[in-house]
Amino acid sequence: MKFLPHNKLPNVAGLALAMLMGTTPTQAATTTAKPLEPAVARLGNISISSTEVQQLLRAMPESERVKVQANREGLENWLRQRLAGEALLHEAQQKKWAERPEVKARIDAAVKDVTARVISTSYLASVAKLPANYPSEADVKAAYERAKPQLNVAETYRVAQIFLPVGPNADAATIAAVRDKAKELAAQARSGDFASLAKTHSQDAVSAAQGGEVGNLPLAQLLPETREVIAAMQPNQVSEPVQSASGFHVLKLLAKQAARPASFEEVKPTLQAALREQRQQELINEHLSKLAPPSQVSIDNAALNAVLQKIN
Secondary structure, eight states: OOOOOOSSOOOHHHHHHHHHHTOSSSOOOOSSOOTTOOEEEEETTEEEEHHHHHHHHHTSOHHHHHHHHHOHHHHHHHHHHHHHHHHHHHHHHHTTGGGSHHHHHHHHHHHHHHHHHHHHHHHHHHHTOOOTTOSOHHHHHHHHHHHGGGOEEOOEEEEEEEEEEOOTTOOHHHHHHHHHHHHHHHHHHHHSOHHHHHHHHOSOHHHHTTTTEEEEEEGGGSOHHHHHHHHHOOTTOBOOOEEETTEEEEEEEEEEEOOEEOOHHHHHHHHHHHHHHHHHHHHHHHHHHHHSOGGGOOOOHHHHHHHHHHHO
16 A cells, blocks of 8 residues: 555445446446456346456555455445446437437537547647657756756655554444554564564555555655654654554654755656646647637627626
């Protein structure tokens, strides 16, 4: 589990609805499982394959994935809702719902809108195409000198953890038991080998394999619940267990680096991207101004006011 902030445990039921509407970044379900591939869930001839579930989970940030995997009931509910959504689509297709005039009109309008956006954006991209070597090294260095007072690297903290998860539906007794285990490990870590304890006891496989290390990060990229604790720690200090939405963290501050000015090489890629984006936007604005010069565009304020009044 990466030690990054995620506000809440993903609402798996909400994920299901998003998947039904096709609004998530992955297309995790299909109407039939791939040949020779086991189906994780099935409803008649509609199925969700193991690969499709893996794609959904892998698309999530790692800390959210841990929470979803711990929420078995929610994950199973997502599978049921996804199958129900596919069944609903099949039923509508069998009834030729898309051929109804009002539905067809909405589909045609959506296709027209998407088509127009794809054509316009791809054409504008060609209008604003820049040489691969833009901006020049001199331009980037000049931008660096102008922005240098604001270009700083934040203070960073090299942190290790022993993570003990707590399920979202855990009762008070379970939470107390995990907390006690975390306190016991914290005590052992203060007089023993933290890395060895992390490898043996931490339930975050990624950091456990590295002796608990989660990286060298600024406070803003640490879990909100841990920031104040870590900021107050000294190198080699081990914390009391810190509870987050997903469980308990026993923390060790391995090292910290003070904030400092960013070097040119550190910010060069960011400055290059910013200068390219700025120039591309300038080219787009110039082209649009040529197509629709302000002096040639007329607006009927009376007609516009009438429209606004109708809306109100």
